[in-house]
Amino acid sequence: MNDPFSILVAGVGGQGNLVCGRVIAEATVLQGLRPVVGDTFGASRRGGSVVTHIRIGRQDWGPLIPRGEVDVLLGLEPVEALRAAVRYAGSRTIAIVSRTPMPPSNVLSGEQRYPAIENIEGGLASICKRVHMLDADPVFKQIGSTKVLNSFMLGVLSALEDTPLDPKNLKLALSNIMDSDIDLTAFDEGKTSLL
């Protein structure tokens, strides 16, 4: 494992970004390692971009990931994933990104255009080592809620190789923090989505 191992969660306010950070931090401690989790949550309830920086290691690392040093980019929204990738990702980054867009008001008004998902994927692919675009819509339909996206994406994260996090610890941390069956179901769906 790289020490630090760095995970960046990128999304929009209200998508459960902060919960992702909490779950990963707790899983890290269960693993016997030290987490540092940097949140920006001023905009979290008001539709703005939200990123959470997670550093995992044997010491306290800085709460912001240096440029190019993201190991896993966990994208809860396509454009937000690309925005974060441009600033922080690099040739060692594995991106796992939800395909479902959250268009802001200036896109709805026609002032801006939401780009084609293929173009976002292409951008991510040119920056990162590997990109997995994921469709969580069937899981939302099955579960009956879109609020489990973060748990689904944590499940996807747990299936990646070469991370310091044991899938069992991630799931245990999720159940400690969320204590909800639908989140655990979404986690399991995410875990098998890369197969």
Place this chain on the structure above:
Amino acid sequence: MRETKHGTIMSGNEAIARGALEAGVGFCASYPGTPSTEIAAILFEVARELDVHVEWSTNEKVAMESAAAASWVGLPALCSMKSLGLNVASDFLLNLNLSGSGKGGLVIIVCDDPRGHSSSNEQDSRFYAKAAQIPLLEPSTYQEAKDVTKEAFRLSQKYEVPILLRSTTRLSHSRGLLQTSRVSTKKKRTGIIQERLYNVPSPHLRHRDLLEKMGKIAAEFEKFPFNIETNVKDMNLLLISSGISSLYAREAVQSYKSSRIGHVNLVSTYPLPRHHITELLQRVDRVLFLEENDPFLEDEIRSLSAEFEDIPYFYGKRTGHIPSYGEMNTDTVLNALSKLTGREMRKSDRSQEEFEDLIFDRPLTFCAGCTHRNFYWAIRTVKKRLGGKLVIAGDIGCYSLGVFYDEAMDTMQAMGSGIGVGSGLGQLQRFGFDSKVVSVAGDSTFFHACLPGLINARHKNADLTFVILDNATTAMTGFQIHPGSSEQKEDLRRVKISNLVEAIEPDFFTTGDATDIRALTNLLHSTVQREGLKVLLLDSVCRLEEVKRKPGYIGSRPVQIDESLCKGEKCKICAADFGCPALSWNSDANLPVILEYACVRCGACVAVCPHNAIKEGE
């Protein structure tokens, strides 16, 4: 706070609160403000169990005065606030320093916000420590945040001076692992009040006494255990850092892999441990300063070195090696190291321009159903009706988001500035100023800082309309209680805004309903056209607070689009201009869509459609 067998995960703010509890804090007064709010909020959670008095005061000055009073009679006291709050409290602080803070101990926490993530400026509050000549401490990790807070109480109790402990956003709002000690269970009792808690008739002698105490504290700082040196034996470059910058400095040094870079993490940053620093500087000829906001340490140490025979080369914000604005991060430190050593660090440098077409801004908006949107929609309509002759002086709160709402707000500075600015503009008619003036404030801001401005406007007969958007909570920072909140705890008594306004006797005073856009627009229009001082108290709703009080609550009547009446792309006022996050646009169908998962069924958009195509009901 989540305890595990390896330690507890806490944010910097949680760690500060924990440190205060371990030190036996008995009294905490605060006014909420990002990124400081959680400190007092956490103490609230344990207030009853641990017998701590915790209050949200009306503003930071009142908070500091109350906390000092507690310390004067022997209770350990904490006063936490954001950067801008210290401006409000500074008048008292620059007197309290001379009077002394008593035996209880008083620790003032200030959380600065470099980059202004949640602030209207990026001020460096450390200068208040220098202005007041009081000790300044800057923890750099979660463990230090807790331990240094405890140490701050010890110092304050020993020397009877207030201690300023400074954090910044990235320490306050990030989390890490730390080891806790036991919370103090010492019985808290007050003693008698100390004598001579005033500075007259000889403030200069009080000043002399304070300087004497500061000399003793400086001597303690020479051996301060939190000022940690790394690799200073055989160095050719020394990094001096404080606060969260110390973590970035350490990370940069480790990834730079040079054995000749030394580092000192300075936690006691005022007064400087002069001998300690002098001794370090004599061993090196180049020094790089790493700190958030202004070159505070850099200037202090530059000034100290004027006494040296051999002055090292200093690098930092003064030399452009570190940017003078914005936040610090590891890349900034690495860039400075590259400049100084001539050794480039490998960085995959993807230019933003390559992807610019794909990435758009994501402006902040009012929440779905927020009545502040209704107000700005209405005021924008009134402004159009008046041919643009309307100036809106805004204030600090959720409704500050009005700056993102078209041109619905003209000014926005400090807490209470809306009414103060309005009071000035409202007296300029004889010089030819011919716009109508509207000042805006929220309910918590009204209590915090609006009364002097409103009284001034009354006394001087200013011509303006003061609109109070009263949602009965401090919404921006997470629903803290304030004197006007509709639901009060049992030992608190509500102070009604309407009673205060009536006492000031405006020329016109009425209340209105911010959920009804049509009525609100007409009320605003008729009110601003009246002469004199007008006050409108608008009954407003915070939907987040509503959901908190009534979980799962939404209105009963779903909002629907009547496709036969909608004019589609040709109109699009609802989606393009009104800007509710629950109202989206379906480009394929050329129609608006109500997003059921986000809609709170407030029905505000019904009034926005000029073709009556938005309807309520099954």
